[in-house]
Amino acid sequence: MRRAVCIVSPGNLASNPRVLKEADALHGAGYDVTAIVCDYNEALRQADDEIEAVAPWKAIRVPRARGEGVRARAVEQLARMLSSLGSSVPVSVAALSARTPVGALMRRAPEVPADLYIAHYVAALPAVAAAARRHGALIGFDAEDFHSGEGTDAPGDEFRMRMIQTVEQAILPSCSHMTAAAPLIGKAYATRYGVACPATLLNVFPLAMAPSHQRSARAAEGTRTFRAYWFSQTIGLDRGLQAFIKAMSLATTRVTLDIRGSNRWGHGDALMALAASLGLGDRVQLLPMAAPSEMVRLAADYDVGLSLETDVSENRRLCLTNKVFTYLLAGVPVVMSDTPAQKLLAPDLGPAARLCALDDPAGLAVTLDALASASRLAEASQAAWRLGRERYNWDREQNVLLQSVAAAFARQDRVR
Template sequence: MSPSVCIATPGYLSSTPRVVKEADALHEAGMDVRVVHTWGGLERKRKHDRDLLRDKEWTIDTVKWSSDRLDELGTYVRYTTQHRLAQCMPKTTWPATRMAEQVEHRVYPVLARRVAEEPADLYIGHYPAGLAAAAHGAEQHDALLGYDAEDYHVGQQPDNQPRIERTDFIERRYLGRCAHVTAASEGIASALADRYYIDRPLVVHNMFPWAERGNLNGQTKDRNGEALSLYWFSQTIGLNRGLQDAIRAAGLLDTPVQLHFRGALYDEVESELVSLAEESGVAEQLYFYSQVPPDELLSRTAEHDVGLALEQGHTPNRALCVTNKLFYYPLAGLPVAATDVPGQRRLLENHTDFSGLYEPGDVEGLAAVLRRWTDRDALEEAKSRALEMARGAWNWEREQKKLIRSIREIL
């Protein structure tokens, strides 16, 4: 009989590719995999999930809650009410209840219940709410518990003391029970071990399958001409993402350049970035795009010349993390211009043939990195080196092996 694994996460799967890759890897390794997640009211995200999950062979269990759908309204009202009541409860109630978990995620109770509906040999949680839900399933079925730390969650909002205390409580409550803990970077692994006095988690980087390159469509939809094309993407285009550095640095270059930013964009953010681009003399070369389905993102990325990884390190998590971009750009064949923060430095400092580091805010430093690739021959060499790294080492086909090995050992 095949070992069974249940993975719990509180969000949309198209926004958490790490969950999907984990499920794919364990399924392909011969395990029975069930993923329990939730859908809120964002129809665009639901569509992306449907597209992403269309051909998956593992089991998907979706908790649906939306105020806009009649058949989901009861779940929305019930757990929104419970969520607000839990927010009013004192912290002294946390040890004997699941109030902290309820505050952490609105529909935690139904997520936990759905996780526990079917037995599994191992329950793996993603994010603190997913960890708590997985722990509930493990308790109900006397099974093993695991946790994947995609971020250093307690360090995501250093000015939000209630969130820090809640995250610390949940992780401290359950991490000691875990037989399997993974982290997305060396820095996050060390921070978790130091904070919670646990064995150092296994580092499983958030790499992407080399096989995804088979989906490249060769089309050019975003790029405008042959000028050096700089590219950045994320869920949201914001003013704390280092984009101002890129705009100012582009204005310092003597050769033509274009800037392409992809993500959800608010009017006030667009206005400020455009104003800065006008000051820097690159307003006509600045482009914004909305998010695309996951299966199209690599094609849109590969159109460009240089990937921007502009983490500012303004929170402990952002200083320690290794973002998806650092692996995605080389997969698309792009060299990387990145800020010199601990997580990114540790990964890139020995790969100067296709990357360059600069201190956040040092616009001249970023411009110096970009000038290396204004020479077409140097750019093509850097692109070749980046792609070579993705093919030989920085791919999910290789990285998943240590995840599978670890889980097989505990099972």
């Protein structure tokens, strides 16, 4: 009899490629897979429809419940009151105080029988715990970030992090399967909650997304322009791009920068204004969002990709985002800021990566000038191309997931 696995995530289908990769891998390994996701973002609805139409596993899309926001605000007030009085906040109250679809997922997930429930993001943890209790099943968690370390100095963040810790502390020790998107994220969870260190499951992509051939490095073709690229869902001012633009103004090489992502908060406009003030207005441009399935192909046309994480939060210091691995699969070398996580990764990337300090634009300019030389760029590009095909791809990385899930079931079988 096939084992059933239910993946639960508070995002839309199209908003989290990691859920899709996990579902595909588990289905391919013979599991009966259901993904319970939300249907909140109208802008992603068409993309969700397209994904669901071809997915070999079942998708259940949970709509927004009427009055959900009002209830969340009321529960948040209760949680704040209890906290201010020095009382412990019950796990259910801590979970529901978040303005995320916790309640909707908690109602839907227990209706789907499974042998293992895997939560993505903290908002899904109460749902998988409730479902596992009803069906006598195992609990799993995929930590794409160190969620209780995502707080900054923003108003309300300290309270929000305490509520997340309350939920994580109550549920994570019961998990039979845990993965984390970076080694230091896994270590942070193990240290904070006394759980076994999660297996590292990097945010890499299938070889099928890679370009069919590697393009020649532009510097080797004789052009004087060195093209840099950065992408994310949303353009922000805490992603190290200001330092890079300042470095562009100091480099002897003519460096250009394309920034892809939503400019909904106007941060892209602020970056363009900075570029214009430095005489670089014609060398920086904003590009619209694109489908996750297109990210590798779109990156392949550049000379270097940027992963400029800052120390705005503990999580940003520990995470390894999908940017690094997108560039490698595209055959593009990467410039990474010297966060602890990226410093730990850099030796494994060899000539395909360059570390930089965001507080030293002049040093970054020297790095760019050096990398732009024809011979070094050719070496770096070739190294990136090789790493993407031999090591940092989902075809290989999915084995970490499958082994962890199989081990969880094997442990269960031994104690029965």
